[in-house]
Amino acid sequence: MLKQLILPDDRRMLPLTIRNYGRGDFANLIALQERCFPPPFPSELWWNEEQLTEHASRFPEGALCAEAGGEIVGSMTALRVTVPRDRPHDWAEMTDNGYIRNHEPDGDTIYVVDLCVDPRCRKLGLGKWLMQSMYETVVHLGCRRLLGGGRMPGYKTHADKLGPEEYVRKVCEGELRDPVLTFMLRCGRLPAGIAADYLEDEQSLNYAALMEWRNPFIMER
Incomplete structure (x- = not known):
């Protein structure tokens, strides 16, 4: 993939390239992780x-990575699997703990491993463009x-009154706002279930909402 964009903000027009990353990008991708997840986040999880x-x-x-001014400012990683x-x-x-050795070349689902955007670029819509680019990969591969x-991350505040399913429903209805789920909804993804003990995450009480985007060119049975 190679996509050229210009993203506006209040001060400038930022030329941006979204492309596939390779070995020559590894040091910059790890540096991006460090900016996105600074201490006390454990460096062994970068x-x-x-x-x-x-x-x-x-x-x-x-x-996928996003590059601006010769610097990697965003990345998104996925694998292909079939999810029962x-x-x-x-x-x-x-x-596979982020190693994706369980990748299935003929899997019917593109499964998101990670989405990472430089804190300096989080108001430019970069995350949404990375997500859109992965949707294009879904369509291109016929998944x-x-x-x-x-x-x-907003769930902990409401967990004394709401179960996780009800919390997600209220976010979908606009009654509550969640920093992650609201972003995904704006990208066109919809909830497809709740996963308990999905990831160690105190703010989410280890829950996650399984968020789905369906290929509009494939008819579901």
Whole structure:
């Protein structure tokens, strides 16, 4: 993939390239993780070169980065799998702990491993453009859908009164706003279930909303 964009903000017009990443980008991708997840976030949870090598070699179509001014300012990674309907799963199982060695070349689902945007660029709509680019990958490969677990960082505040399903419903109805789920809804993804113990995340109480985008060119049975 190679896509050229110009994103406006209050001060400038920012030329941007969205493309597949490769070995020459690994150091910059790890530096991006450091900017996005600074201490006290544990550095051992940033991408490492072995994981990035697997991303770029096993499923290069799902290894996307955004580049501006010669600097990588965003990335999105996915793998291709078939997810059995109604089978509970967590992030580690579905992504092979981020190594994607379970990638299935003929899987019917593009499963999101990670979306990362430089804090300096988070008001430019860059995350939405990365998501749109992955939708294009879904269509190009003839997959049925894009799927991934969305954090629910606003849930902890409401957990004493709302179950996770009701919390997601209220976010979808606009009664509540969640930093992650509201963003995904604006990108066109819809809830397809709740996953308990999806990822260690205190703000979400370890829950995630499974957020789906269906390929509009494939008729569901």
